[in-house]
Amino acid sequence: MEKHEQITLFKEKAEAVQTSVIEIGELQQAFLYAIEVTKKQGGSTIAAPGLAQKDSDALSAFRALCEENGVTLVTENLRSQIGKLHTGFTVADHAVAETATLVQDSSSEDVRIATMLSEIHVAVLPASRIKADAMSLENELKEAMKAPPSYVAFISGASRTADIERVLTIGVHGPQELHVLILDENVD
Amino acid sequence: MISTPHDVKEYRGHLKKALKNTFLGTTLDNFATSYRASRAKAFEGMDLEGLIQEIAQGKDASIPYLEELFTLFKARAEAAGAKIHVARTATEANEIIASIAKDNGVRKIVKGKSMTAEETFLNTHLEKEGYQVTETDLGEWIIQLRGEGPSHMVMPAIHLSRQQVAELFTKITGAPQDPDDINGMVKVARRELRQAFLEADMGITGANFAIAETGTIGLVTNEGNGRLVTTLPRVHVALVGFDKLIPDLQSALRVLKALPRNATGQAISTYVTWITGANDCAPGPDGRKEMHIVFLDNGRLALARDPVFSQALRCVRCGACANVCPIYKLVGGHNYGHVYIGAIGLILTYFYHGRENARAIVKNCLNCQACKSVCAAGIDLPHLIKEVYRTVLEVEGKKPVKNILLNRALKDRRLFHFLLRRAYLAQKPLAGGGDLIRHLPFFLSREHGFRSLPVVAKTPLRDQWERINPRLPNPRYRVALFGGCVVDFVYPEQALALVKLAREFNVQLEYPMEQTCCGLPAKMMGESETAREVAIQNLKAVDPTEYDYILTLCASCGSHLKENYPRLLAGDPGLQVKVDQLRDKIMDFSSFMQNVLKVSSEKFDGHYRKIAYHSPCHLCRGLNVTQEPRELLKTAGLDYLPAKDEDVCCGFGGSFSVEFPEISAELLKRKLDNVEATGAEVLVTDCPGCVLQLRGGMDKRGAKKIQVKHIAEVVADSLKK
Ligand code: SF4
Numbered sequence: 031m032e033k034h035e036q037i038t039l040f041k042e043k044a045e046a047v048q049t050s051v052i053e054i055g056e057l058q059q060a061f062l063y064a065i066e067v068t069k070k071q072g073g074s075t076i077a078a079p080g081l082a083q084k085d086s087d088a089l090s091a092f093r094a095l096c097e098e099n100g101v102t103l104v105t106e107n108l109r110s111q112i113g114k115l116h117t118g119f120t121v122a123d124h125a126v127a128e129t130a131t132l133v134q135d136s137s138s139e140d141v142r143i144a145t146m147l148s149e150i151h152v153a154v155l156p157a158s159r160i161k162a163d164a165m166s167l168e169n170e171l172k173e174a175m176k177a178p179p180s181y182v183a184f185i186s187g188a189s190r191t192a193d194i195e196r197v198l199t200i201g202v203h204g205p206q207e208l209h210v211l212i213l214d215e216n217v218d
Numbered sequence: 219m220i221s222t223p224h225d226v227k228e229y230r231g232h233l234k235k236a237l238k239n240t241f242l243g244t245t246l247d248n249f250a251t252s253y254r255a256s257r258a259k260a261f262e263g264m265d266l267e268g269l270i271q272e273i274a275q276g277k278d279a280s281i282p283y284l285e286e287l288f289t290l291f292k293a294r295a296e297a298a299g300a301k302i303h304v305a306r307t308a309t310e311a312n313e314i315i316a317s318i319a320k321d322n323g324v325r326k327i328v329k330g331k332s333m334t335a336e337e338t339f340l341n342t343h344l345e346k347e348g349y350q351v352t353e354t355d356l357g358e359w360i361i362q363l364r365g366e367g368p369s370h371m372v373m374p375a376i377h378l379s380r381q382q383v384a385e386l387f388t389k390i391t392g393a394p395q396d397p398d399d400i401n402g403m404v405k406v407a408r409r410e411l412r413q414a415f416l417e418a419d420m421g422i423t424g425a426n427f428a429i430a431e432t433g434t435i436g437l438v439t440n441e442g443n444g445r446l447v448t449t450l451p452r453v454h455v456a457l458v459g460f461d462k463l464i465p466d467l468q469s470a471l472r473v474l475k476a477l478p479r480n481a482t483g484q485a486i487s488t489y490v491t492w493i494t495g496a497n498d499c500a501p502g503p504d505g506r507k508e509m510h511i512v513f514l515d516n517g518r519l520a521l522a523r524d525p526v527f528s529q530a531l532r533c534v535r536c537g538a539c540a541n542v543c544p545i546y547k548l549v550g551g552h553n554y555g556h557v558y559i560g561a562i563g564l565i566l567t568y569f570y571h572g573r574e575n576a577r578a579i580v581k582n583c584l585n586c587q588a589c590k591s592v593c594a595a596g597i598d599l600p601h602l603i604k605e606v607y608r609t610v611l612e613v614e615g616k617k618p619v620k621n622i623l624l625n626r627a628l629k630d631r632r633l634f635h636f637l638l639r640r641a642y643l644a645q646k647p648l649a650g651g652g653d654l655i656r657h658l659p660f661f662l663s664r665e666h667g668f669r670s671l672p673v674v675a676k677t678p679l680r681d682q683w684e685r686i687n688p689r690l691p692n693p694r695y696r697v698a699l700f701g702g703c704v705v706d707f708v709y710p711e712q713a714l715a716l717v718k719l720a721r722e723f724n725v726q727l728e729y730p731m732e733q734t735c736c737g738l739p740a741k742m743m744g745e746s747e748t749a750r751e752v753a754i755q756n757l758k759a760v761d762p763t764e765y766d767y768i769l770t771l772c773a774s775c776g777s778h779l780k781e782n783y784p785r786l787l788a789g790d791p792g793l794q795v796k797v798d799q800l801r802d803k804i805m806d807f808s809s810f811m812q813n814v815l816k817v818s819s820e821k822f823d824g825h826y827r828k829i830a831y832h833s834p835c836h837l838c839r840g841l842n843v844t845q846e847p848r849e850l851l852k853t854a855g856l857d858y859l860p861a862k863d864e865d866v867c868c869g870f871g872g873s874f875s876v877e878f879p880e881i882s883a884e885l886l887k888r889k890l891d892n893v894e895a896t897g898a899e900v901l902v903t904d905c906p907g908c909v910l911q912l913r914g915g916m917d918k919r920g921a922k923k924i925q926v927k928h929i930a931e932v933v934a935d936s937l938k939k
């Protein structure tokens with residue numbers, strides 16, 4: 031029940047910052063989603079760093095799906111691929127419902143490049159990782175900071191500016207779209 | 219390059235020019251309006267006051283220990299592979315950063331937005347040393363290309379129109395840009411700056427937080443340029459003021475809760491980045507980032523030890539104090555600060571950029587309290603502005619003649635009141651028998667002609683008091699009236715209205731004759747010693763224990779008595795108790811009617827029809843009274859028509875309107891325009907100073923004139939016969 035409330039709140043707040051959110055029941059759906067939006071937008075490369083460490087089986091599955099669909103999947107040395115990356119694909123570590131914020135450990139340079147220099151960012155968010163507010167994540171954040179070096183990113187929506195006549199414009203330096211796929215494995 | 223006038227005369231020239239810039243005036247006005255709404259929405263359902271208190275207390279607790287926090291930070295950050303430097307001055311900071319660049323064979327540099335780097339004029343220094351520096355925040359990039367400084371701490375290019383940006387980008391790209399295609403222009407920046415990111419060897423950022431317990435820096439941005447600046451180049455330098463040191467993550471998260479909401483009305487900025495140590499970076503030595511953090515003192519550590527000014531270090535650079543400032547709204551940031559802008563800019567300029575740059579701008583404050591009421595860190599900005607003004611006067615040792623005269627007059631009540639009585643005779647030929655002076659006396663120049671001036675009353679209130687104030691046999695309350703100079707000598711009729719109501723509701727009024735000016739004008743002119751002396755005189759004249767309440771018709775006197783007396787007389791054991799008692803008993807007219815007398819609407823029949831209301835700064839923010847006057851209007855059977863910006867200053871500000879007549883006139887014009895737009899027949903307010911300004915301005919308007927009255931007058935007139 032509480033988890034559900036957090037999801038609802040996250041979705042509501044995400045809307046306010048132009049983040050698209052859908053709920054999925056298994057990781058496979060996220061792969062298909064990423065492939066589909068990449069192709070639809072005319073992209074051909076997905077960067078999914080960090081997935082290997084998290085789940086190597088999943089990575090193999092993703093790779094197979096990408097091959098099937100004619101999409102290139104890259105996972106490392108991303109610096110040499112800047113300019114070619116269409117979709118950055120990550121699994122978020124935590125999230126804050128109150129502000130629709132993803133918390134992404136970005137200590138690896140590849141994760142940073144995938145989430146900053148791709149045209150769009152697709153992030154899987156395990157439903158159990160959503161907390162009400164940032165204060166509730168204090169311990170988890172501190173842990174990361176106490177095991178340096180570390181680079182922890184809060185991401186709430188797509189890159190934006192209002193620097194020209196205060197007109198809100200999305201996509202100035204970072205990704206132009208943020209897609210969050212809430213993964214709730216107990217739901218069918 | 220930024221240049222700020224060093225004297226008021228030159229400064230007024232700049233202000234006049236800014237007032238003619240209609241784009242600026244409209245943009246900032248729209249911004250102020252939408253900011254209010256989005257801020258309110260962002261904090262909806264939160265205990266905002268409590269949060270501000272917590273932030274202020276947290277900051278106050280760490281300010282005395284900045285050096286200890288630094289030691290801890292240094293140990294942690296060094297253990298994580300960062301190199302820590304301390305710069306005592308701005309020049310030292312620039313030199314340290316230039317030498318880091320040199321040691322690392324850097325040629326090209328990208329920068330994230332940093333007010334601290336603006337403070338040290340880092341770009342100028344690095345460019346002189348031969349480095350190519352590119353600002354990557356869109357607004358900063360635009361002003362860098364134009365060779366300007368920021369005009370707002372959060373939105374540096376807010377003073378520019380889309381046409382100006384299009385023109386600039388046309389020049390940069392060589393291809394014509396459509397000013398209405400803002401998205402297209404943003405994409406130009408995306409393209410151009412992407413190249414700069416890829417080519418840079420070094421990235422420079424500021425930091426919003428330096429967390430001591432972990433040696434972490436926190437960066438808050440929307441565009442994401444800060445992330446690229448800290449990721450792509452092999453060297454990262456963060457330039458951080460000592461004031462950004464904070465003990466732990468919890469304190470940082472607390473500030474983060476308020477910062478974006480207060481800055482732009484966003485629940486959170488798009489990217490918040492926490493960096494601890496030298497991270498993974500392919501082109502860096504051994505695959506690690508070359509990470510440097512330069513802590514800037516530049517007067518901060520001395521400021522931290524100052525009993526009055528240390529609270530300026532609480533500032534979290536949200537920019538809100540500019541957003542709501544009525545003067546900022548008229549003239550923009552280039553005319554309202556030096557590098558730092560808005561209320562906090564008037565203060566910090568003195569400490570970081572010197573007296574010359576602070577001298578003129580620090581006078582340009584109405585004391586309207588709008589900034590204070592939104593400050594994320596609860597800084598008493600108007601008070602500190604006056605304290606800076608006072609310090610500048612003291613340090614320069616050259617008091618303006620008007621200060622010397624004011625001091626002499628105020629310290630001697632008899633002399634002061636004698637002078638006021640004499641004024642009646644002096645002005646007679648100018649007034650031509652009316653109650654307003656339409657043509658100015660010779661010593662005021664034409665700029666002051668935007669309002670008629672009131673004539674001093676023939677018989678001041680104090681001379682009529684015994685005659686007009688009846689003795690009641692069994693009064694409900696015994697109440698002292700603190701008149702204030704304007705009611706006493708200019709508008710005694712406002713007190714007469716009060717007397718009428720007091721009789722009706724069985725309240726015995728008293729007018730302690732030894733009372734004098736509350737002393738606010740002295741404080742406004744930086745004369746705290748005089749302010750202190752008159753405070754003591756008034757405390758001797760009005761002993762709070764003798765009365766149930768102490769009533770004032772003047773919001774400015776009321777808030778000065780309540781808020782500044784304790785400050786002026788702090789540490790004076792004999793007076794402290796009396797000050798506290800006074801504080802407990804001071805009340806404004808509307809609160810007294812509504813909350814104490816609880817007057818019933820049956821007594822009134824609403825003598826006037828359509829009423830507009832102006833909410834005086836010192837009532838709504840000084841005394842926190844907002845509901846009572848509006849409710850009282852309803853109680854009195856009056857038809858209240860809300861106007862736009864009711865609680866924005868009318869531009870009076872006491873001596874302010876004499877020092878900066880153009881600003882005062884423009885604020886007055888906007889106020890009266892808003893009032894006229896309601897279709898009201900009478901404009902009501904509860905401060906005689908505002909009445910003076912509003913009535914004088916209304917008199918000068920050609921069209922159908924709206925009457926201006928004190929709320930006590932319309933309520934007394936509405937009593938059933
Ligand atoms: S008191 Fe009013 S005029 Fe002075 S800085 Fe604050 S908002 Fe501006």
Ligand code: SF4
Pocket residue numbers: 532533534535536537538539540560561562589592593594595596597599
């Ligand atoms: S002084 Fe207060 S309102 Fe102004 S920028 Fe600093 S924190 Fe924000």
